[in-house]
Amino acid sequence: MKGTHRVVVSTKRLKYDFVIRRNITIIQGNSATGKTTLVDMIREAVNNTSGASVDLVCDKKCFVLDGTLWKEQLAAVSNSIVFIDEGNEFIKTIEFSKFIQTTDNYYVIVTRESLPTLPYSVEEIYGIKTSGKYGKLEQKFNEFYRIYGSDIYKESIHPDTVLTEDSNSGYQFFKSICNDSHIKCESLNGKSNIFQYLNSNDNENILVIVDGAAFGSEMHRVTELIRDKKEIAIYLPESFEWLVLLSGVVKNSMLYSILERPADYIESKECFSWERFFTAILIDMTKDSYLAYTKKNLNSVYLTDTVKKSILERIKYIKLN
Structure with a gap:
């Protein structure tokens, strides 16, 4: 499945109106914020199509997945938007992650926990904000980069250390830039290692560069850690290839x-991840050149x-040369 899809689900008293943009959408928030209510309304609309008290409007079929037979249920679902409420432990498993990567569905997952087995974007983590009698999805992590407070963007960032999550071409590019400017650059060989590094290093001006397209599971604990550390900044392009x-x-x-x-x-x-798409596009558009x-x-x-110079000019506020 591809494209963006608007979901409008409503009763006489409640209405949710939101757009699904990627194959994984995460809904977070505390109890009593309307997360489970949303899933229950979807379930009611799907299970009681005639005379239902819930209206559901979407250009794709919607489905609620839960229980121990999730795999058997999911095998029969295609080209649909699948909603999963919190409490379903299977969403944390590698088995679930591998299984849904072979499907053509979009998934909307309600969870207060991070899901490190899934590569979801920092831009597709939402909370539910209620305004009057209507509810809508509101992005929590919707900024392109994330520095524990928007005020920091008013001034340029001059890091002493640059961290990347892997040692591939992106790291090689930034390593070269940093060498020219006598800045330390390190690859941490995996997004999960970023938290450990930041937690054990103080008094450094650090810039973390990660693929925003797949960093969602780490976003909460990293931003909580650096909330009061003004010397640390995070830059979140979709991926180096996107940049x-x-x-x-x-030229294309x-x-x-x-x-x-x-x-x-x-x-x-x-x-499954937008990072993979941009990599494939860049490889295809530059082959034999x-x-x-x-x-x-x-x-x-x-x-x-x-x-x-052309690449660095796309990175606002951050000075590496």
Whole structure:
């Protein structure tokens, strides 16, 4: 499934109106904020299509998944938006993560816990905010980068240390930039190691660069940790490949449309994370050219002054040179 899909579910007293943009949407929040009510209303509308007290409007079928037979239920669901309420322990398992990556559904998961087995975006974590008698989804982590307080963006950031989550091309690019500017740059070999590093290091001006498309499970504990640490900043591009495409270095007639509305082009069954999609697009658009891109080893052309400048210009407020 691809595209954005609006869901409107309502009774005479309550109404939820929101748009699903990616294959995984997380709804968080404390008790009594309307999370379970939303799922219950979806369930009622789906199970009682005739004479139901709940109206459900969506261009895709909706389904509520729960219980120990989740796999058998899910095997019969296709091209649908699947809602899962908190309390279903299977959402934490590797088995669930692997299974849904073979499906063409979108998933809306209610949980107060992080789900490290799932690569979900920081931009698709929501809370439910009630206004009058209507409820709507409101993004919690909807900023492109996250620095424990919006005021910090008014000034440029000059880090002493730059951290990346892996050692692939993105790290190689930023390592080169940092070497030129005598800034320490380290790869932490996995997003889960970022919290441990930040928790054990003080008195450093640190910039953390991670793929926002898959960092959702780490976002809460990292932002809680650095809330009062003004020397730490987080930059959250979709991925390094997305940043390259955004820079204008690659010329392609379709590129503007893809970057403007990526959901219209990303088939969830083929690219479970948007990071995978942007990697595939960059590789395809540069193959057999001097810009030929690979994930593991960065083509040296991306380290030339002109290309480096074009990419760095897309990173606002952060000064690495």
